Amino acid sequence: MPKETLETELLYLDQQLCFRLYTASRLIIRAYQPLLKELDITYPQYLVLMLMWEWKDKDQESSTVGQLGQRLQLDSGTLTPLLKRMESKGLLERFRGLEDERERHIRLTDQAIAIREKALAWMQLAREGERTKGLDLEALSGNLDALIDSFS
Amino acid sequence: MPKETLETELLYLDQQLCFRLYTASRLIIRAYQPLLKELDITYPQYLVLMLMWEWKDKDQESSTVGQLGQRLQLDSGTLTPLLKRMESKGLLERFRGLEDERERHIRLTDQAIAIREKALAWMQLAREGERTKGLDLEALSGNLDALIDSFS
């Protein structure tokens, strides 16, 4: 048995915010599987779609790998192959920047724009059968934003 | 532009709890890298160590893959190769259950028990330079527990 019980408890899983975040994240991503399976994409691919749908609402038709990476906190080692897979599935086009040929630009295809409606319908249904009834989502989101901000 | 702006906002990243969790989780795991690099392990391997250190305090010297998986919410497809890597690094022993030979038991080596002190010292230091000053960790943990519970 350790000498100082109070101190070793620092390492117990129930004391670890990180483990809670890691577990909560994976569990909720699992809850998206029915939608993701229907759309035939993965969760990170869904994030790219959501981001570009949103930017399209703001009249930005294309994005660079760097812009996506900054918003999603993902680097090119993750995004480059992910975007290639999405391209090969017909969800987006990849093309070089005209003024700066180092840049790789991404633009959604009509097919990718079309499935937004499916996602929206699913989210509206999911909101009905909400499993987060008892908790303060505002407070949780606020705390997570503060956390993300201080670790960015 | 979409017809019903209020509804499409359901799909905006800032409305997504899941994206916050996913990002917060990855950012905080990154913050553990200095420790993990020093111990020459990964974050999921660190979780296994923490769990088995804790169980050892409670006089449980060994665990099965199933017990680890239940607590960490990970399946054998993740744990089996992870535990083999930990075994090959000399952190643990893997052996079959005596009464039930389907069970794979895990026991930490002295080397794995020894590095607990390093982890503890690092955590104590990290607590000093805490980056989570401004937020209510109690409330955050409570909300995450409720979330994890309802999605388990």
Added chain:
DNA sequence: AGTTATTATATTGTGCGCAATATAGTTGTT
């Protein structure tokens, strides 16, 4: 203009996460 530094992305390699399936050991039934 030619050289150096910087920037944007791509590549490589390792280790998860997880769905799907396989295998081997155990339990229950007749």
Added chain:
DNA sequence: AACAACTATATTGCGCACAATATAATAACT
């Protein structure tokens, strides 16, 4: 005992994450 059902773990395959490095285009400097 034989066989079916069940259980615990292992295997396979794919797609992230991310560190480390490479490559190519641009910018900055002299």
